[in-house]
Amino acid sequence: MSTEPETPAVAGETAAEETPTEEKNESSTLKVITWLSVGMAVAALGIFVGRELRNRYKFNHRTPYDFYDHASGNEKQMGEVGLGV
Numbered sequence: 001m002s003t004e005p006e007t008p009a010v011a012g013e014t015a016a017e018e019t020p021t022e023e024k025n026e027s028s029t030l031k032v033i034t035w036l037s038v039g040m041a042v043a044a045l046g047i048f049v050g051r052e053l054r055n056r057y058k059f060n061h062r063t064p065y066d067f068y069d070h071a072s073g074n075e076k077q078m079g080e081v082g083l084g085v
Helices: 011-060
Strands: none
């Protein structure tokens, strides 16, 4: 407790003193949220575009073996399944 007499504060002065700090906090918070949102959007767009480019690359570089499943010779014959050999 102070022994000095308190001067009555005008309501406008108190609000004006607190406003720049509050506005700065709100402004920085909004900037952080905005940049996070922009970053997430750029990342999602990059993933989507990358997937599309990879699918197009794979489609344009097909081999004859991609057209016929039986052409590679890697699958087992049905007679070999379950014989215990």
